[in-house]
Amino acid sequence: MQTLTVDLGDRSYPIYIGAGVLQQSLLAQHVRGKQVMLVSNETVAPLYRAAVCQSLSEFEVDEVILPDGEAYKDLAHWNQIFDQLLLKRHNRTTTLIALGGGVIGDMAGFAAACYQRGVNFIQVPTTLLSQVDSSVGGKTGVNHPAGKNMIGAFHQPVAVLADTGVLNTLPDVELSAGLAEVIKYGLIHDADFFTWLENNMQALRSRNADALAYAIYRSCEIKAEMVALDEREAGVRALLNLGHTFGHAIETHAGYGQWLHGQAVAAGTMMAADLSCRMGWINADDVDRIERLFKAAGLPIKPPADMTPAHFNALMSIDKKVLDGRLRLVLLEAIGQAVVTDQFDQAALMQTLQGVR
Numbered sequence: 001m002q003t004l005t006v007d008l009g010d011r012s013y014p015i016y017i018g019a020g021v022l023q024q025s026l027l028a029q030h031v032r033g034k035q036v037m038l039v040s041n042e043t044v045a046p047l048y049r050a051a052v053c054q055s056l057s058e059f060e061v062d063e064v065i066l067p068d069g070e071a072y073k074d075l076a077h078w079n080q081i082f083d084q085l086l087l088k089r090h091n092r093t094t095t096l097i098a099l100g101g102g103v104i105g106d107m108a109g110f111a112a113a114c115y116q117r118g119v120n121f122i123q124v125p126t127t128l129l130s131q132v133d134s135s136v137g138g139k140t141g142v143n144h145p146a147g148k149n150m151i152g153a154f155h156q157p158v159a160v161l162a163d164t165g166v167l168n169t170l171p172d173v174e175l176s177a178g179l180a181e182v183i184k185y186g187l188i189h190d191a192d193f194f195t196w197l198e199n200n201m202q203a204l205r206s207r208n209a210d211a212l213a214y215a216i217y218r219s220c221e222i223k224a225e226m227v228a229l230d231e232r233e234a235g236v237r238a239l240l241n242l243g244h245t246f247g248h249a250i251e252t253h254a255g256y257g258q259w260l261h262g263q264a265v266a267a268g269t270m271m272a273a274d275l276s277c278r279m280g281w282i283n284a285d286d287v288d289r290i291e292r293l294f295k296a297a298g299l300p301i302k303p304p305a306d307m308t309p310a311h312f313n314a315l316m317s318i319d320k321k322v323l324d325g326r327l328r329l330v331l332l333e334a335i336g337q338a339v340v341t342d343q344f345d346q347a348a349l350m351q352t353l354q355g356v357r
Ligand SMILES: NC(=O)c1ccc[n+]([C@@H]2O[C@H](COP(=O)([O-])OP(=O)(O)OC[C@H]3O[C@@H](n4cnc5c(N)ncnc54)[C@H](O)[C@@H]3O)[C@@H](O)[C@H]2O)c1
Pocket: 041, 043, 044, 047, 068, 069, 070, 073, 100, 101, 102, 103, 104, 106, 126, 127, 128, 129, 130, 133, 134, 135, 136, 137, 138, 139, 140, 149, 166, 167, 168, 169, 170, 171, 174, 177, 178, 261, 262
């Protein structure tokens, strides 16, 4: 097992990474009080609830099991967590445990941020995407029909337990979705990691344990560093949004759940790369390398054919990085180096939106 720390002063917390982490009785030491509310979904709970509960015998454990899918990451289903917390009379020292992928982590974390004005929660991420990204950093929330993650809060977990063994039951398409965010870290911060991914993509897709463990560790290390520097996204943390302005527009336009988040991030990152190339910041060879890596990861490289520039513009204009009415995008200056900027050419953006290369 490897351990990283997200360094946030008295709110610092560990990320435990490794096969069998759930068997190691780590959960109990991070539970405060006597009550636990396990939040999971109808797919993950039957698979892993027993592994989580085995180390919680000294606590009163209740559970809320939500329907599975991005389409249910909304206020109505989020409210079911409060219904259960109140029905079972949980008080302020309760601990929520999010057992699932990014949807469950975001919803449970946001419930923990709001219940009785804030209680503790632990992330037990069970998808690659949630192990490398969503379980770390404290962005929590739900979708609104008009926009992704539009309602939420920053609320850090007290611990993250990433058991890489649970990835054995993850469908291939979900593994690929997680690889989109892994590739993101190489693109924004670490050219050597990007090269390592080029050389190890097949090992990752065939679930080689060492390759996955390294990719998860390095991804969490980069994210932890950025979050520690800029917890609330006033600066460098925005780089973690590479491809997301386009990607969130795709997810919202298609209908939540039609495009997986990681798939939308991949296509959105190709659009960011295309615009960066049009600006002369990266070259066509860089764009080809990025495209090859996404394809090797089993990810789409184009947005949905029915999406027009007007669709993109309407949805991107409410992106959370918009500042004083000006759209800011994360663009690439090189493989391994990104910038958040409003200094891009509008005509070039229009060409990117039209899918011209
Ligand atoms: N908070 C953040 O910083 C952050 C970062 C990235 C993404 N996100 C959010 O995360 C969500 C996407 O997360 P996701 O990709 O994990 O999707 P997800 O939570 O929908 O999980 C994907 C699918 O895999 C299933 N599953 C989960 N673990 C499994 C396992 N071990 N075995 C078998 N099936 C399993 C789930 O039931 C689901 O059907 C999006 O809502 C996105 O906006 C948040």
